[in-house]
Amino acid sequence: HIGFHICPQNIISFYRLIQSFPAVKLHLTGAVMRATEVEFDKAKEHLKTLKNDPGNDTKLRIYALFKQATQGSCSSPKPGMLDFVNKAKWEAWNSLGNISKEDARQKYVDLVGTLISSEAPIQKEATTAGDPKSSYQTLQVTTENNITTILLNRPEKKNAISRKMYEEIMQALEQAGKDDSVLTVMTGSGDYYCSGNDLSNFTQVGAEGVEKLARDSGELLTRYVSHFIDFPKPLIAVVNGPAVGIAVTGLGLFDVVYATDRATFHAPFSQLGQSPEGCSSYTFPKMMGTAKANEILLFNKKLTAAQACDLGLVTEVFPDNTFQQEVWKKLRAYAKLPKDSLRYSKQLIRGMEKEKLHAVNAQECVRLQERWLSEECMNAIMSFFQNKSKL
Numbered sequence: 209h210i211g212f213h214i215c216p217q218n219i220i221s222f223y224r225l226i227q228s229f230p231a232v233k234l235h236l237t238g239a240v241m242r243a244t245e246v247e248f249d250k251a252k253e254h255l256k257t258l259k260n261d262p263g264n265d266t267k268l269r270i271y272a273l274f275k276q277a278t279q280g281s282c283s284s285p286k287p288g289m290l291d292f293v294n295k296a297k298w299e300a301w302n303s304l305g306n307i308s309k310e311d312a313r314q315k316y317v318d319l320v321g322t323l324i325s326s327e328a329p330i331q332k333e334a335t336t337a338g339d340p341k342s343s344y345q346t347l348q349v350t351t352e353n354n355i356t357t358i359l360l361n362r363p364e365k366k367n368a369i370s371r372k373m374y375e376e377i378m379q380a381l382e383q384a385g386k387d388d389s390v391l392t393v394m395t396g397s398g399d400y401y402c403s404g405n406d407l408s409n410f411t412q413v414g415a416e417g418v419e420k421l422a423r424d425s426g427e428l429l430t431r432y433v434s435h436f437i438d439f440p441k442p443l444i445a446v447v448n449g450p451a452v453g454i455a456v457t458g459l460g461l462f463d464v465v466y467a468t469d470r471a472t473f474h475a476p477f478s479q480l481g482q483s484p485e486g487c488s489s490y491t492f493p494k495m496m497g498t499a500k501a502n503e504i505l506l507f508n509k510k511l512t513a514a515q516a517c518d519l520g521l522v523t524e525v526f527p528d529n530t531f532q533q534e535v536w537k538k539l540r541a542y543a544k545l546p547k548d549s550l551r552y553s554k555q556l557i558r559g560m561e562k563e564k565l566h567a568v569n570a571q572e573c574v575r576l577q578e579r580w581l582s583e584e585c586m587n588a589i590m591s592f593f594q595n596k597s598k599l
């Protein structure tokens with residue numbers, strides 16, 4: 209039995225403790241509450257269930273309290289200057305001075321309780337975002353094992369990107385950029401990764417005419433591509449099937465691209481009377497050389513996954529029957545790497561090119577606004593909807 213003074217801070221800790229350990233009975237005697245050895249053991253077990261790394265300072269504090277609670281005050285000699293880890297541990301333990309084992313035990317239980325309960329709202333948020341009933345209509349967004357996954361979810365339209373989906377992808381990227389996950393993954397539901405721009409976006413002409421539609425589409429596309437240029441942490445494409453148009457060109461802005469051997473990569477811009485976007489007029493020639501890029505961006509060459517990998521557009525190709533299993537195993541391992549180190553490394557690599565990419569994006573969108581008003585483009589879209597032309 210140890211002293212636990214009822215002050216506002218301790219009352220908060222007390223409630224957190226109750227929330228975290230519903231099965232634990234706390235012994236209250238008047239104004240004094242005492243943590244038992246059973247509670248201490250339970251806290252040890254609960255600590256193992258922490259999902260997020262609490263950081264080095266907190267880990268050192270936990271270590272020190274544990275040592276003090278089990279062995280009493282620190283009496284071992286201070287480790288040498290170069291023994292960084294043991295020196296830091298020793299200093300943390302030594303800093304507790306002469307506090308009693310019981311006090312340390314209570315502080316340990318409090319600290320673990322606070323850590324566990326501070327994770328509760330984060331997990332709830334992630335579950336809500338992943339709930340199919342969440343606010344997204346065209347996506348499913350989930351966070352698990354430090355990975356936020358943005359699933360394009362219009363399988364009946366081969367995940368074609370409608371206006372709503374453009375907006376929702378931007379929203380999901382903004383959220384993923386800020387959340388606690390280490391990696392962000394984009395993938396598709398059903399047999400396609402994505403069939404590119406939803407061609408019906410071009411048929412929704414309002415009262416203000418096609419010029420306004422082209423201007424709005426240009427503005428939407430500029431914002432959309434900018435979200436990929438500026439995305440702050442590693443972004444991975446899990447290409448689960450064929451990819452078309454902007455779903456191919458945008459891959460140059462991902463950090464890693466994994467593809468099933470069933471995937472194909474097709475950017476049929478001239479066939480559609482359009483021109484390249486997603487910064488591909490810059491990233492593709494840079495990545496694969498101008499001669500190879502031109503076959504894809506000018507002459508509509510459809511690539512197999514193996515060809516895309518040889519050209520540097522895809523990082524690795526997996527057999528379709530083991531694709532999901534192999535890729536997710538790899539990603540789960542990557543997601544255990546230090547979050548900030550990954551984020552800053554990605555930003556360094558991207559930082560070299562950011563300005564250039566924004567300039568390319570702006571130019572591509574200006575050209576596309578002109579293309580969308582061209583007869584070549586209008587004929588191609590009419591032809592698709594009259595079922596005369598499929599890719």
Ligand SMILES: CCC/C=C/C(=O)SCCNC(=O)CCNC(=O)[C@H](O)C(C)(C)COP(=O)([O-])OP(=O)([O-])OC[C@H]1O[C@@H](n2cnc3c(N)ncnc32)[C@H](O)[C@@H]1OP(=O)([O-])[O-]
Pocket residue numbers: 364365366368369403404405406407408425429452453454455476480482485592597598599
């Ligand atoms: C803005 C920035 C510039 C961007 C440029 C690009 O991305 S350029 C690249 C632009 N992309 C293209 O040009 C691709 C055009 N799409 C195709 O050529 C073919 O659909 C396919 C080869 C992707 C799949 O052929 P398949 O025989 O396996 O399947 P299916 O045809 O039966 O499709 C099932 C349903 O999905 C529908 N749907 C699919 N994709 C789109 C779409 N993008 N749009 C609208 N709808 C689309 C399709 O109409 C059908 O609807 P329904 O009749 O059930 O109501």
